[in-house]
Amino acid sequence: RKRVLSGVQPTGALHLGNYLGAMRQWTANQDLYDNFFFVVDLHAVTTPHDRKTLSDTTLSSAAMYIAAGIDPKKSRIFVQSHVRAHAELTWLLNCSTPMGWVERMIQYKEKARRQGENVSVGLFDYPVLMAADVLLYQADLVPVGEDQRQHIELARNIARRYNDIYCKKKRPRTFREPKALMRTTGARVMSLEDGTSKMSKSDENDASRINLTDPPNVIRKKIKRCKTDSQEGLQFDDPQRPECNNLLAIYQIMANKTKEEVQRECGDMRWGQFKPLLADAVAEHISPIQDKYNELLQDKSYLASRDMGFLLPSDLGY
Numbered sequence: 244r245k246r247v248l249s250g251v252q253p254t255g256a257l258h259l260g261n262y263l264g265a266m267r268q269w270t271a272n273q274d275l276y277d278n279f280f281f282v283v284d285l286h287a288v289t290t291p292h293d294r295k296t297l298s299d300t301t302l303s304s305a306a307m308y309i310a311a312g313i314d315p316k317k318s319r320i321f322v323q324s325h326v327r328a329h330a331e332l333t334w335l336l337n338c339s340t341p342m343g344w345v346e347r348m349i350q351y352k353e354k355a356r357r358q359g360e361n362v363s364v365g366l367f368d369y370p371v372l373m374a375a376d377v378l379l380y381q382a383d384l385v386p387v388g389e390d391q392r393q394h395i396e397l398a399r400n401i402a403r404r405y406n407d408i409y410c411k412k413k414r415p416r417t418f419r420e421p422k423a424l425m426r427t428t429g430a431r432v433m434s435l436e437d438g439t440s441k442m443s444k445s446d447e448n449d450a451s452r453i454n455l456t457d458p459p460n461v462i463r464k465k466i467k468r469c470k471t472d473s474q475e476g477l478q479f480d481d482p483q484r485p486e487c488n489n490l491l492a493i494y495q496i497m498a499n500k501t502k503e504e505v506q507r508e509c510g511d512m513r514w515g516q517f518k519p520l521l522a523d524a525v526a527e528h529i530s531p532i533q534d535k536y537n538e539l540l541q542d543k544s545y546l547a548s549r550d551m552g553f554l555l556p557s558d559l560g561y
């Protein structure tokens with residue numbers, strides 16, 4: 244069976260983009276693959292953070308994985324910093340990876356621009372740590388959203404270069420080259436306030452995203468106020484209407500319909516009709532996830548126990 248590995252940073256609440264782009268793929272394919280899902284706390288310390296909050300969100304992110312459908316019996320769930328080999332391999336890979344490859348990373352450039360002088364070496368090195376995450380487990384497939392495509396490409400290149408330098412004759416080569424696994428719909432969920440920028444945890448405006456923990460009334464309010472346009476009717480794929488395309492795509496997934504079905508159902512609708520429909524579909528889809536999440540968080544000791552699938556380094560062979 245092919246091996247799958249992926250994770251989310253525990254910075255703040257997980258949002259609909261994380262769910263649609265990444266986690267939904269993890270749960271849907273659990274039976275097909277040998278799965279590793281981890282909470283990426285070492286990446287979360289590359290930007291300013293509060294230690295106590297980070298330890299709380301690390302646990303609650305793991306609860307969200309399980310609530311969203313990751314079954315600890317089918318998938319290994321663990322915390323990145325519990326396995327020291329992630330940091331150790333990063334160092335070795337640092338030494339075979341050209342600076343220029345990392346300098347090209349779009350996400351680094353964007354984050355560095357926003358943070359000005361506070362950019363750490365860690366933020367720069369973030370993609371190499373991510374490569375180490377994937378290569379350490381010899382993952383074949385990495386289910387992620389579109390914004391991580393470049394990082395997975397880099398991980399492939401880092402693997403190949405390491406193999407080329409150090410395994411000239413050795414077979415099998417040290418690292419397997421991973422591939423990104425991406426959905427056609429949902430790989431890039433856009434902000435509710437601007438259909439041209441992606442939904443993101445780091446956006447200061449909470450109204451720009453739907454958090455998986457938002458109660459139904461908040462979801463309704465956010466969708467009611469979200470940015471739209473003044474055109475009649477609704478349609479997919481019009482480059483002049485990014486908000487429209489984004490909201491229809493979210494509806495398509497949440498209501499579990501095909502694009503054609505949504506186009507037929509909503510093509511003649513006005514925003515005033517469509518928005519409550521979308522809000523209900525989102526709230527309905529998320530509500531069982533929230534129930535399970537709240538239940539899990541009631542007893543944190545149970546959540547942190549190995550019964551819930553948290554693995555210790557020794558379980559992973561380190």
Ligand code: TYM
Pocket residue numbers: 248249250251252253260261262263264265283286372373376377385386387388389390391429430431432433441442443
């Ligand atoms: P992070 O925490 O930014 O995002 C977690 C996952 O959610 C996806 N995602 C989105 N998908 C669609 N639309 C959006 N608006 C959206 N926003 C986020 C991301 O693509 C990602 O799949 N570096 C990674 C975490 C990481 C990782 C890894 C992932 C570290 N090591 C190894 C896979 C394998 C990150 O910051 O994701």
